Amino acid sequence: MRYVKVMDNIAEDITRDGIADLGEGYQKTDDINEADAILIRASDIHGIDFGPSVRCVARSGAGFNNIPIEECAEKGIVVFNTPGGNANAVKELVVGMILVNSRDTLEGINWVRDNASDPNIVSDAEKNKKEFVGREAIGRKVGIVGLGAVGSKVANALIHLDLDVYGYDPYLSVEHAWQLSRNVKRVDSLEELCRDADYVTLHVPSKEDTVGMIDSRMIDLMADGAMLINYARADIVNEDDVAAALESGKLSKFVCDFATPKTTKMPNTLITPHMGACTAEAEENCATMAVGQMKEYLERGTIRNSVNYPDCDMGACRTGGRIAALHANIPNMLGQITSILAESNSNIQRMMNEAQSGSAYTLIDLDKPVEKEDLARLRAIPGIYRIRVIKPALS
Numbered sequence: 001m002r003y004v005k006v007m008d009n010i011a012e013d014i015t016r017d018g019i020a021d022l023g024e025g026y027q028k029t030d031d032i033n034e035a036d037a038i039l040i041r042a043s044d045i046h047g048i049d050f051g052p053s054v055r056c057v058a059r060s061g062a063g064f065n066n067i068p069i070e071e072c073a074e075k076g077i078v079v080f081n082t083p084g085g086n087a088n089a090v091k092e093l094v095v096g097m098i099l100v101n102s103r104d105t106l107e108g109i110n111w112v113r114d115n116a117s118d119p120n121i122v123s124d125a126e127k128n129k130k131e132f133v134g135r136e137a138i139g140r141k142v143g144i145v146g147l148g149a150v151g152s153k154v155a156n157a158l159i160h161l162d163l164d165v166y167g168y169d170p171y172l173s174v175e176h177a178w179q180l181s182r183n184v185k186r187v188d189s190l191e192e193l194c195r196d197a198d199y200v201t202l203h204v205p206s207k208e209d210t211v212g213m214i215d216s217r218m219i220d221l222m223a224d225g226a227m228l229i230n231y232a233r234a235d236i237v238n239e240d241d242v243a244a245a246l247e248s249g250k251l252s253k254f255v256c257d258f259a260t261p262k263t264t265k266m267p268n269t270l271i272t273p274h275m276g277a278c279t280a281e282a283e284e285n286c287a288t289m290a291v292g293q294m295k296e297y298l299e300r301g302t303i304r305n306s307v308n309y310p311d312c313d314m315g316a317c318r319t320g321g322r323i324a325a326l327h328a329n330i331p332n333m334l335g336q337i338t339s340i341l342a343e344s345n346s347n348i349q350r351m352m353n354e355a356q357s358g359s360a361y362t363l364i365d366l367d368k369p370v371e372k373e374d375l376a377r378l379r380a381i382p383g384i385y386r387i388r389v390i391k392p393a394l395s
Contacts, residue, residue, distance in 0.1 A: 002298055003029040003053075008041035008060075026295075037294050041286075042066065050075060055388065056297050058290040061277065062086065062149070063233070064307050065206070073308040073359045076326040076386025080293045080305050084149035085286035086277035090203075091153040093276055094231050097255045098142070098158070098199055101227065101270060103134030138162045140198040141223070145169075145190065145213075146232065151203035152176045155184045168193040169204075194221040199229065206233035216241040225252040231276045234258035242266065301363050301390045309361050310354035316393035319349045320368040323375075324390060328383035329360040336381050337362065344374045359385075 006028055029035055033051035039058050044066040056078040057067055064081050072079050100106070111128060115121055140163055144155050147169040158165050159181045166185045169176075187193050190213065194200060200222060204210045214228065215238040222228075228251055230237055239262040245251040246268050254269045257276045263269055277286075289305070296302040301324040302313045309326065327333055334353055341348060347367040354361050370378075370389065378387045 002026050002036045003031075003034050004037050004039055004294075005029055005032050005035040006039045007043040007045070008039075023295075036298060039290060039294065040066070050077060055386075056080065056294055058294040060085075060283070060286040060290040063205075067307075069308040073326075074385060078297055078303055078306050078326070079308045080290060080297070081307055082286040082289040082293075083305060085289045086279075086282035087149040087153050089279040089282035090150045090231055090276040091157055093272070094150075094154050094201055094229055095157050095161070097229060097270070098201070098227070099137055099161075101253055101255060102137045104132040105134070106270065108132040137199070139164060141166060141196060142199040142201065143168065143193040143197040144184075144201055144203065145193065146203035147172050147180060147184075147186075148176055148203060150231075151201075152180050154201060154203065156181045159183045163199075166193050166197070190218060191221060194218045197222050197226060199227045201229040202232040202236050204232055204236060206235050211235045212238045214238065214242070216244065219245045219250060222250070224250060227251070227253045227255065230254075230256040230258065234260055234263075239263060239266075299390075300393075301388065303361060306356075308356075309359050310356035312352055312354045312361050312363055314350060314352050314363050314365065317365055317390055318393060319365040321370060321392060322363060322365050322390040323370055323378070324388040325362040325364070325378070325384060326386045326388075327360055327362070327381075328385070329355045329358050330383050333360065333381070333383060334362065337364070337378060340374055340377050340381075341366065341370070344371060346370065346374070 002025060004026055032054065035051055035054055037056045037058060038045070038054060039060070041060045046068050054077055057072060058080045059067060060082055062081055062083045064079060067079055069079050111132070112125065115124065118124055138161065142158055142163050142165055144151050144165065144167045147155060147167045151167070151169065155165050155167055165183070166187055168187050168190055202214065213236055219241060228237070228242065239260065242251065242254055243262065243266045246254055246266050252268060254266060256263060256269070257272050257274050259271050259273055263271055293304050296304060300316055301322060303309055303311055304313065325337060338348065348364055349367055350365040352363045375387060375389065378384065
């Protein structure tokens, strides 16, 4: 039996707190000291005392700021997220915001609401509609920062709506490159993307090289009256510079998903309450991905969509046994592991080693189960964070 500690209600439509799809052999627990895995959505687990048996944390959602990923890596705890699970929900909202708010639609709706008791509202509406003249989006330049799971979908949708779409992503993956419409114009710099853009929409994670990336210098390159859309992370924009651009009219609107003390006081700002991914479908997709990745890791040692360890997949174990080594990415680690196995006359049938920054992951299929004494020797190697034994799949 494997035990899962569920920290949040990750999807309303998935029964038993999201673990129904794991099948037999799994049970919910409130005791972190017996948990094999933690399943979370919004809970902040910085400072949590991870139990000795916790092998992985699966986050239903793309962000992972609520998880101490480096601490988990050094404890041999794999952290998963679910990139792409909510991509369609965010895409729909971003595209809708661009189209609706280009037309001053919200201002027009508010005018009608404010004048609901006017007995002459029909004629007065006709007289006042010129106050809400907007502009059409078709043919205008839109710059998309980040062409990952969300950005690529936004780009393709806007291409179909006949906008002039530019994309910037120095880390574009092969997978997302294949998904991207060939009509999206890729540029090599953020400056080139922002220059004369009527719309700029952000779809990158919060990292050292993205925090504050949209500042006065980038805004000054945009077309006068441009719209800035941020459904990524709050700190990607310099809020003081955005506020100044809204005051001057350089930006006509700032549309974002983050109600901060500064954004809520800015003029011409349309703020949603961090609801970009809040659809029943997105929650279910993310929950299904999270539990699926967690199950693959616990049962096979497969890592997919981890934020602190590299992807690694050798399928099901069909040999005498499999060990999984989570360790520091340092020289001679593989040599030390294989030497111990060789001394015990264990024959390596298959091996895979992958590294990601300071962490590395090694899967080894052997002709026979590893003896307890050899497991102890493996765990004693400096730089080894955890050694797992994975049972062979049933025939």
